[in-house]
Every structure is written in structure tokens, then in C-alpha cells.
Amino acid sequence: MIKGFRLWILIVSLGLSFSFLGYQWLTRYNFNTDHQVGDVIDSLNGVEIYYNGGVNTNEGRNLSLDGYNLGIKYQCVEFVKRYFYQRYQHQMPDSFGHARDFFDNLLTDGSWNEKRALRQFTNGSQSKPMADDLLVFAPWILNPYGHVAIIAAVTDKGIEIAQQNPGPFAPSREYFPLIQRDGLWYIDAPRAKGWLRWEATSPNVATENSGFIDPVMVIKE
Incomplete structure (x- = not known):
């Protein structure tokens, strides 16, 4: 009886170990032969978006010249932090953590997030999403870390994200419907938790392109 139980434990342990190793390999291997890790595949307001292959690929930590932690290349977190840093010279007080x-x-809706200074x-907010807001997605069973993206454009009917x-x-751009109900704004996207906004000098809306409103480039002297 005891030997049988020990054998069962051993088999389960080996199965879990192989499953974990298989998951790690599958999520680090580049199955897309059209791109190499580190290829520039898109840009938003002059900030480049890089191809990362498997979602758990790790190309080392990216630091700014002044030592600010931008994140692991080329994860989703690295892009949004680099975006705010290059566009607004914004540094988050807590520069670590997963997307989640x-x-x-x-925090309640509209509160100040001290760790991110946003x-x-x-x-489901009284405040409509804006271009350049940082959108946060909750984790799920196949992605325990969550996901973040930048809202690239907004209309009354939808948003476009850059990720x-x-x-x-998967594409670097995605579109999600935007719904206003009972005075509140909802992004109709799976696991969308909410958005964070940089406040010092939010970009103005200037031009309309194919139904989207494009944010103006912020020119730094």
C-alpha cells in the first residue's frame, strides 16, 4: 500500500515536472520564422515596439542611461514603461513587478496610484479612456502575470491598443469596443481591469484618422 502510494506520488511529480519544463520551452521558443527576437515590428509616437517570440522569452533587463529599470526585454511591461519614460520622462516610484x-x-476609481505615480x-469609470492611458489586463490560467498595453487611439465606440x-x-495592435452605460465607460475586452493616466501634461487630441483620434506628439525641448 505504502509502496503504491509512493509510486503514485513519484509519477505525479514527474508528470508535473515534465509539464512545467514543456511549458517553459514552448513559451520561450520562437515559432514565427518571419521575425527574430528584437525585431522592430511597430511604433507608437516614436517609441518602438519589439518582437519577443514566445511570451516568456527573456533577453535581460533594460536600463535607461540614468539607471532606471525599464523591465525585461521584450516583455509587455518593458514597452509601457519605456513608452512613458521616452514620451514623458516618467519614472515609476516602484519600477518592478509584473503586469498584474x-x-x-x-484603490477606488479615479484614485492616485502612488507606486506607479499615475x-x-x-x-466601468466615470472617466472615459484617453489616448496614452496604460491599460491593465488581469492574469488568467495560461498567463499568471497579466498584460499591459498603451491605448493608442479612442473614439466613442472603441479603442485601439499598442502592445x-x-x-x-498575435498583432501589436488590437481593437476593443467602448461602451457607455449608466454614465460609466467600459472597455469590452476580456480581463480588462482598468487604465492608468499620466497627468502632468496629457497630450491633446488633434487629428482624426480612419475613425480614430490620434494623440499629438509631445515635443521635448
Whole structure:
């Protein structure tokens, strides 16, 4: 009886170990032969978006010249932090954490997120999303870390996001419907938790392109 139980434990342990190793290999291997890890595949307001292959590919930590931690190349977090850093010279007080950690579940809608130094809005907010807001997605069974992206454009009916590391075959741009109900704005996207906003000098809306409103480039002297 004891030997049988030990054998069962051994088989389960080996199965879990092989499953874990298989998952690690599958999520680090580049199945898309059209791109190499590190290829520039898109850009938003002059900030480049890089191809990362498998979603768990790790190309080392990216630091700014002044030592600010931008994140692991070329994860989704690295893009959004680099975007805010290059576009606004914004540095988050807490420069570490996974994508899921960007959204503070204890804050109410419109509260100040001190760790990120950004205004936080819940999905279902009185404040309509804006271009350049940082959108946070909750984790799920196949992605325990969550996901982050930048809202590239907004209309009354939808948003377009720009993202890094969505997967080897997924696009860097995606569109989600925007719904206003009972005075609140909802982004109709799976696991969208809310958005964070840089407040010092939010970009103005200037031109309309194919139904989207494009943010103006912020020119730094």
C-alpha cells in the first residue's frame, strides 16, 4: 500500500515536472520564422515596439542611461514603461513587478496610484479612456502575470491598443469596443481591469484618422 502510494506520488511529480519544463520551452521558443527576437515590428509616437517570440522569452533587463529599470526585454511591461519614460520622462516610484501589479485593487476609481505615480481608473469609470492611458489586463490560467498595453487611439465606440509581447503570431495592435452605460465607460475586452493616466501634461487630441483620434506628439525641448 505504502509502496503504491509512493509510486503514485513519484509519477505525479514527474508528470508535473515534465509539464512545467514543456511549458517553459514552448513559451520561450520562437515559432514565427518571419521575425527574430528584437525585431522592430511597430511604433507608437516614436517609441518602438519589439518582437519577443514566445511570451516568456527573456533577453535581460533594460536600463535607461540614468539607471532606471525599464523591465525585461521584450516583455509587455518593458514597452509601457519605456513608452512613458521616452514620451514623458516618467519614472515609476516602484519600477518592478509584473503586469498584474500595475493595477491596485484596493484603490477606488479615479484614485492616485502612488507606486506607479499615475491616476488609476477602474473599468466601468466615470472617466472615459484617453489616448496614452496604460491599460491593465488581469492574469488568467495560461498567463499568471497579466498584460499591459498603451491605448493608442479612442473614439466613442472603441479603442485601439499598442502592445508588446502578445505572442509570436498575435498583432501589436488590437481593437476593443467602448461602451457607455449608466454614465460609466467600459472597455469590452476580456480581463480588462482598468487604465492608468499620466497627468502632468496629457497630450491633446488633434487629428482624426480612419475613425480614430490620434494623440499629438509631445515635443521635448
